[in-house]
Amino acid sequence: MQLVIFYIFAAVLLFSATMVITAKNPVxxxxxxxxxxxxxxxxxxxAEAEFLGVALVLVYVGAVMVLFLFVVMMLDINVxxxxxxxxxxxxxxxxxxxxMILEMVLVVSAPDAPVPAAGEPLPDNNTRAxxxxxxxxxxxxxxxxxxxxxxxxxxxxxxTHRRRPGTRHQDPGKQVRVRKAxxxxxxxxxREPKVAPAAAAxxxxxTETK
Amino acid sequence: xxxxxxxxxxxxxxxxxIAVPLILAVAYMTYAERKVIGWIQVRRGxxxxxxxxxxxxxxxxxxxxxxxxxxxxxxxxALFIIAPLMVIAPAFAAWAVVPFNAGVVLADINVxxxxxxxxxxxxxxxxxxxxxxxxxxxxxxxxMRTGAQVVSYEIAMGFALVGVLMAARxxxxxxxxxAQAGPFWNWYWLPLLPLFIVYWxxxxxxxxxxxxDVAEGESEIVAGFHVEYSGTAFALFFLAEYANMxxxxxxxxxMFLGGWYSPFHGVPVLGPIFDLVPGxxxxxxxxxxxxxxxxxxxxxxxxYRYDQIMRLGWKVLIPVTVVWLIVESLMxxxxxxxxx
Numbered sequence: 001m002q003l004v005i006f007y008i009f010a011a012v013l014l015f016s017a018t019m020v021i022t023a024k025n026p027v028x029x030x031x032x033x034x035x036x037x038x039x040x041x042x043x044x045x046x047a048e049a050e051f052l053g054v055a056l057v058l059v060y061v062g063a064v065m066v067l068f069l070f071v072v073m074m075l076d077i078n079v080x081x082x083x084x085x086x087x088x089x090x091x092x093x094x095x096x097x098x099x100m101i102l103e104m105v106l107v108v109s110a111p112d113a114p115v116p117a118a119g120e121p122l123p124d125n126n127t128r129a130x131x132x133x134x135x136x137x138x139x140x141x142x143x144x145x146x147x148x149x150x151x152x153x154x155x156x157x158x159x160t161h162r163r164r165p166g167t168r169h170q171d172p173g174k175q176v177r178v179r180k181a182x183x184x185x186x187x188x189x190x191r192e193p194k195v196a197p198a199a200a201a202x203x204x205x206x207t208e209t210k
Numbered sequence: 211x212x213x214x215x216x217x218x219x220x221x222x223x224x225x226x227x228i229a230v231p232l233i234l235a236v237a238y239m240t241y242a243e244r245k246v247i248g249w250i251q252v253r254r255g256x257x258x259x260x261x262x263x264x265x266x267x268x269x270x271x272x273x274x275x276x277x278x279x280x281x282x283x284x285x286x287x288a289l290f291i292i293a294p295l296m297v298i299a300p301a302f303a304a305w306a307v308v309p310f311n312a313g314v315v316l317a318d319i320n321v322x323x324x325x326x327x328x329x330x331x332x333x334x335x336x337x338x339x340x341x342x343x344x345x346x347x348x349x350x351x352x353x354m355r356t357g358a359q360v361v362s363y364e365i366a367m368g369f370a371l372v373g374v375l376m377a378a379r380x381x382x383x384x385x386x387x388x389a390q391a392g393p394f395w396n397w398y399w400l401p402l403l404p405l406f407i408v409y410w411x412x413x414x415x416x417x418x419x420x421x422x423d424v425a426e427g428e429s430e431i432v433a434g435f436h437v438e439y440s441g442t443a444f445a446l447f448f449l450a451e452y453a454n455m456x457x458x459x460x461x462x463x464x465m466f467l468g469g470w471y472s473p474f475h476g477v478p479v480l481g482p483i484f485d486l487v488p489g490x491x492x493x494x495x496x497x498x499x500x501x502x503x504x505x506x507x508x509x510x511x512x513x514y515r516y517d518q519i520m521r522l523g524w525k526v527l528i529p530v531t532v533v534w535l536i537v538e539s540l541m542x543x544x545x546x547x548x549x550x
């Protein structure tokens with residue numbers, strides 16, 4: 001039963017992964033990538049890696065892909081011109097793919113790979129297990145990755161947040177400090193001449209007193 | 211095989227037992243909203259259909275269901291139809307881990323809190339896609355506003371929940387409630403008061419409700435992302451919005467107001483008297499308070515300007531959460547206060 005469900009998820013995953021690179025509409029491609037992540041998360045849940053599964057959905061589907069979708073939606077992508085580049089970038093793409101395949105083979109076939117054998121019981125609460133390993137055994141790599149991400153954040157903000165001439169900024173402090181007298185000028189306009197003489201005289205008096 | 215099928219039927223029954231009351235709650239939430247806003251504005255609200263207008267939600271539902279579902283000519287048809295489903299599915303799926311009483315929960319998983327965060331962050335897809343697939347400028351503007359707003363407030367919300375998980379030392383929602391067992395001064399709203407306020411504000415912003423409802427903004431962009439929708443598809447967006455409001459209220463009650471515990475749980479004389487009321491009723495009462503606040507906000511606050519929303523999210527709420535997380539970890543390390 002579990003095997004059948006696994007194969008269903010795996011089949012959907014492979015199908016949507018293929019669709020990511022073959023779909024004509026970029027928005028469809030992004031959505032297929034979302035579906036791929038979802039199925040990968042489901043397969044991780046089957047391997048009882050609940051923390052990783054949910055974290056995958058939270059980080060990639062919930063945050064990263066939303067921004068992807070955002071950018072793709074805003075761009076007016078010319079599909080025909082993208083197709084033209086296919087042959088030009090083929091050697092580079094093939095080289096990257098080859099390196100990735102080689103790395104995967106090396107990792108999987110390594111004799112002392114720290115992968116538990118199938119069927120070995122996992123710790124009951126694997127959030128706690130991951131946390132305790134991450135902050136003890138792998139503390140330095142973890143801190144290094146965090147530092148790297150911080151540098152990336154600062155770099156990205158610096159690149160986009162430079163002062164450009166002609167941009168306008170609002171200063172909330174100034175906005176809050178504004179008083180009525182700064183913005184509003186009360187003007188007394190003389191009344192229309194055709195009114196009852198008494199009222200006109202009164203109005204005249206009022207404007208004079210002010 | 212037989213046992214598996216029986217288990218499947220049992221699970222489906224449990225889902226129905228959560229989903230049907232939820233839909234009814236949504237229906238009467240719309241009624242309550244119109245009544246309360248009516249009272250705030252010195253009107254009577256709906257009072258024609260049924261006694262006291264109590265059948266008004268059903269009249270509305272039948273009206274929407276019987277209307278024609280229009281698809282704009284230049285719209286992306288598949289995504290236009292799928293988008294409302296992508297809004298409604300996570301809004302209901304998140305309820306799987308919400309505990310109503312000790313042990314009364316559909317899926318008692320270890321990563322409940324993360325699951326909730328993951329599910330609530332998915333709803334934005336439906337909204338963004340609805341705006342894009344409609345092929346209309348107002349819809350696209352509404353979708354962009356929602357996308358930016360939800361992604362920004364999710365960060366503050368996530369940080370607030372980190373505080374809860376640090377205090378409870380668990381991601382399981384049942385364990386989070388049990389860690390707060392006791393009278394109301396034991397609940398996390400007190401030691402985590404800044405996080406509680408941040409969570410509630412970002413919860414209102416996440417559900418696109420007033421005063422943060424720029425995604426709809428009737429006066430500027432007509433109705434935002436769902437301007438092209440009609441009939442049942444339109445109803446689904448509202449079903450999802452209200453289901454999300456109820457969900458945020460339930461989570462605020464569970465994580466900061468002690469879930470199903472009575473306000474005097476464990477106090478010598480008052481405790482046993484208040485415990486006569488069953489736990490779920492306490493939870494529902496707390497949820498009702500938050501839901502009333504939603505309507506109250508809508509009836510009293512003017513809409514925020516878009517740049518002010520962004521400023522509040524990034525420059526006020528996120529620094530507050532970060533500072534309070536540091537304070538909280540110091541309290542935990544040095545064992546300060548009665549809570550940690």
